[in-house]
Each structure stands twice: as C-alpha cells, then as structure tokens.
Amino acid sequence: MADYKFEGWMGIDENADKGNMVWQEFQPKAWEETDIDIKITHSGICGSDLHTLRSGWGPTPYPCCVGHEIVGIAVRVGSKVTKDIKVGDRVGVGAQSDSCLGRKGSCENCAAKLENYCPHFVGTYGMHHFNGDKSYGGHALYNRSPSHFVFKIPDAVPSAYAAPMLCAGITTYSPLKHYGAGPGKTVGIIGLGGLGHFGVLWAKALGADRVVAISRKADKRATALDLGADEYISTDADADWAQKHAGTIDIIISTISSSKMPIGDYLSLLKLDGTLVQVGNPDDGVFQVPALPLILRRVTMGGSAIGSPAEIVEMLQLAADKKVTPLVEERPMKDANQAMVDMDNGKARYRYVLVNEQHL
Template identity: 65%
Template sequence: MAQTDYKFEGWMGLDSSSAEGNMVWQEFQPKEWEETDVDIKISHCGICGSDLHTLRSGWRPASYPCCVGHEIVGTAVRVGSKVTDIKIGDRVGVGAQSDSCQSRFGDCEECAMGLEQYCSKQVIGTYNGTHYNGSKSFGGYALYNRVPSHFAIKIPDGISSAAAAPMLCGGVTLYSPLKHNGCGPGKRVGIIGLGGLGHFGVLLAKAMGADQVVAISRKKEKSEDALKMGADLYIATDDEPDWATKHSRSLDLIVCTVSSIKMPLVEYIGLLRTAGTMVQVGLPEEGGLFAPVRPLMRRLNMQSSLVGSPSEIREMFELVAEKGIEPWIEEIPMKDANKAIVDMEDGKARYRYVLCNE
C-alpha cells in the first residue's frame, strides 16, 4: 500500500538573496498528481552550479518561491497506475529535466529520437518550471519529489545513491557531448575547467578509452587531482605563459565547462586539430560567447550541449557501473544546505557536494 501521508517540505529560495545562504525551510505544493507520476522519498541531492544561477536569478528571473536541486536520488513511495517500469521501493533518480512533450501530444522529432532535452514544444526543468498540467516544478533540496515517471531513472545496484546523484546532471552533461562526438580510442580529448562538471569529463573520457585526456584549468593547484582522476596531462593556463603555442592543434575534441565570457576562447579553439570540435556546456550569466570566424577556418566545429536524455543517463550509468567510476564527492547533511551553497560558490567543493537527508 502506497504511503500518502507525507508532506512536501524543503529549502525555498524566496528572493535573489537566497543564493547567499538565505534559503528558508517550508512546505510547498507539489505538482498536481497524475497517474503517470512517481513520488520519491529523497535520500540524496547533488548541488549543481545551476542551483546557484537560479537562486540568484542569474540566467533569468526565478519564479520564487523556488526549491532547487536537480540531482535527486531516493526511493519510490507512490507510483501511478499508468507507470509500468517502476514499483514502490525502487531506487530512482531525477536529473535536470522532468517533463517534455513525449507521451502527451505525440512525440516531436527530438523526443521521438530519444533527445527529450531538446524537445521542440517545451523543455520543463525539474525546478523553476511549469508542467504541462500547469503545476510548478520543485526540486530536491527537500524531503520528497514528484515527477513524471518517464524522467525517473532506476539506479543500478552497483552505484551508491550518493555517487549517482551528481551524475544525473553533472555527469550526463559531460557524457552526452563526449558520446555524441565519438570520444574513445583514436581521440585526444580536452576538458576545460576542473570543477564539478569538468572532473566528470576527465573520469568519463578516460573510461570511454580516449587515447589522451587533457585537463585544462587556470591554476596548477589542481594538477595532482587531475592526474589521479586519470588525466594524462594538465595545462595550467595562468601558470604556463606559452600554453596556447605549446599545445596548439593537439586535440580532437574539447568540452568546455567554464561559465564566464572572460575565458580565452580563441586560444582554446587553437588547441583543436583541423576538423576538431569544441563543445560549450558552461552557460555564462553575463551573455553570449563570440569567436571570430578566422580561427574557425580549418573546418573546426563549435557546438553547445544541454544536459542529457533519460536514455543517455541510463547509458552513462551502465558505463559507470562497468568501469567502477567514482565521482569525487563530499556528503553534507540536508540541514546544512545554506552553508553548502555558499561554500560551493566560494569554490571549496572538491569536487561535488551531495546533500543527504537523515
């Protein structure tokens, strides 16, 4: 018998100052129940940079009150009658997306291809969005989460809940462009930014069998960590004056996780071999990124990429379980979420914080 006497409570951002550690714990009204939904009792929720961007209305005005968190893992405690692949007691996770047009209006081309994160009708975020039934979406800095079952992913037995949580957004945001661009034997891959996202890039590119994995960051202080993660080379751009010349035309694929318009974009492009590809996954608050045409005139490709689809998350989990990939995480009690987001903003995470309910 499904338990239904629980309350939806969590850390709510009430205005842009909430990103400074001023979230308030309170009850909220979840998505109106549909028989395609699953309720999850949350055990873990990763802290993502997107949470901070949203809390401070960095990308666009947030819809306050807002409960962030889109790296959710827990146990299914209520399962709709139209759900066929999840049962009460299953361990499941939710990433950055919680709805698309699939199963509602007939698939758009993207959803039909299994690329729901590019749905042509409406991509609905796990928080700060509006579901097709008009309900507001709330995230995982909370006790419970309600989500359409299509976006609830079973967690394989070989992966701990704490490790799985940050993979649901951070991990798949790197896995998706790496897979799409053929990361594997024969490829030399660069990951720009060794943070919560970038460290997944190093771990995954190595596990996917790239010939060479190069971690690129500003300071040399992360060099030892990068090599332990599996990087073959570390480039510290602030501490190596000739880095752009020394490593020119050395990489087939670059994934950039940096969320700033101040990055040396032209120099990064110069690291690509002819016909190479650079994928931008970091999204700056200050505006767009622009590159002159001339540096691209070697058949270079510039792409961007957004999170990952449910099928890509499942693929990633298979790889993680097979290769025994362990993200670098620190578990923090949910009660300390306000301090954790401040520490995250200050760059103290090494390399991903995961909130844990008691």
C-alpha cells in the same frame, strides 16, 4: 492520500544564493498515475542552482526549490507507470522532469528519443508542468516527477555518486559520446570542477587514447592526473600553453561558466576538423568568438544540453561497469545554505551532495 509532506529549501528572492533559502512546505504537481514520488536521500548541488536562485539566467518564479540531482527511494508509483520501478526501489531524477513525449502533437525530437531538446522541455525545478503546476527540486524531503524521467540506480553505483551523475555527469557524458570520444581520440576537458572532473572520468571510461585536463590554477594538477588525465595544462602557470599545445586535441568539452574565458586560445588547441562543445552557461555576459581560429583548422564550435533518458540509462550502466568514482563531499541537508555559499566560493572538491540523514 500520501502520509508525508513535501518540504524543502525555498529561494524567496534574488538573495537566496547568499545563504538565505527558507525551509518551508510546498505543493508539488497534481498527482497523475504516470508519476512517481521519491523519498529523497541525496541531492547534489549544481551550479545551475546558484544561477537560478539569483535569477542569473532570467527571472526565477519564486518561491523555488532548487536541486536536480536527486536520488532516493520510490514511495509511490502510479498505476500507469510502464517502467520496471516499484515501491522501495532506489531511483533518481536529473535536470529534466517532463517533455511533450506522448502528448498530442509530440515533437520530432521526442519521437527521436532526444527529449532533452524538446521545445516544451520542463526542468525539474522553476518551470511549469503541462497542467500548469510549478516544478520543485530536490533540496527537500520528497520529489514528484513523471516516471519517464525517473531512473533506477544500478546496485553498483552508490547514491552519493549517482546523484551528481544525473546532471553534471550526463552534461559531460552526452557530448563526449555524441562526438565520438573513445579509442583513437585525444579529448580536452576545460575546467576541473563539478562538471569537468566528470568529463575526465567519462573520457577515460569511454577509452579515449589521451585525456588533457585544462584549468587556470596549477594546484589541480595532481587531482587531474589521479582522475585519469594524461596531461594537465594550467593556463595561469604554464607559459605559452596555447602555442605549445596548438592543433593537438580532437574534442574539447568546455565546462566554464564565464563569458571572459579565452575562447580563441581554446579553439587553437583543436586539430583539423576538431570540435569544441560548450556546456557551461554564463550569466556574466556573452561570449566573443574570434573567427580566425575557426577558419584556420575548419573547426566546429557547438553546445550540448544535459542528455536524453536513453543516454542517462547508458551512462549509469557505464559507471557501474567501469566503477566510475567521482569526487563528492556529503553535506547534511540542514546545512544547505552554508553549502550553497561554499559552492559559490569555489570550495567544492568537486561536488557537494546534500544528505537527508533521517531517510537513510
């Protein structure tokens, strides 16, 4: 038996996102020999945490421990783990902790190594594993996850950087890679927040000819350029921005989580056969998409869900090779409630990472 307890910040009801999480013990999924236990050192705060804590995307199975950008030290490795992971290794877990891979009747997506599109997707928190046990996230002392969704962190990537890469990072990396962001392409990133600033970093690391950061406020211009953007559009401050930049971008990644964003204007920025990929999921209503911008340039609007395990490994190696440096602010795990409130109030610049200081 393990000599450690699983304790963490638990959302008890729909007011949990307002600084009302409670620290308490929880029972992780029953141990299987394909599992890995992680002593958590770093846990990034994602917008998904807030949506889930307040049941913004549907009823949350309270109590719920959120956090799916987890980095720490492997303290227990099952005898059937086939990965090159041993006790003492630095590892991480992202937003997915299980799929039907390897189970009787596995789906086509898992067979194609697209486990993130498995119809039996199990999220790292707030869902149920195949044995019926609830999944619990990383704003805690320990995490238990199936080894297929646990990743070794390259030595060159600091833990505070690696944690947010496992959700915010992969959520933007995956569509950029899939839609061919790289040499010869102009890439637009809408929203310069936790996800969006990663989008700028990846687009540059992948070799895009030109990267355009797009956000409402003018005060993020300097940061966008420092991150590597070649141009910045402030939709509040730049007059006639949609007309001036119409038909100039090949691929747009939208990280906005508001149903009120001007989708028509964003679609008008695309070149012929361009693509807008939506990765932000609003809980304030549904999008209203005008047909004309889609028709005029034969553009495509789609979506993308996190990334596959293979893509996560690829992304982490790119981060190591290109020395990708996200903008993170470390906060003590004990201050998680205040960090959540600050995140919700838009104070993060651009990702909060909770730190278990006693585990360092």
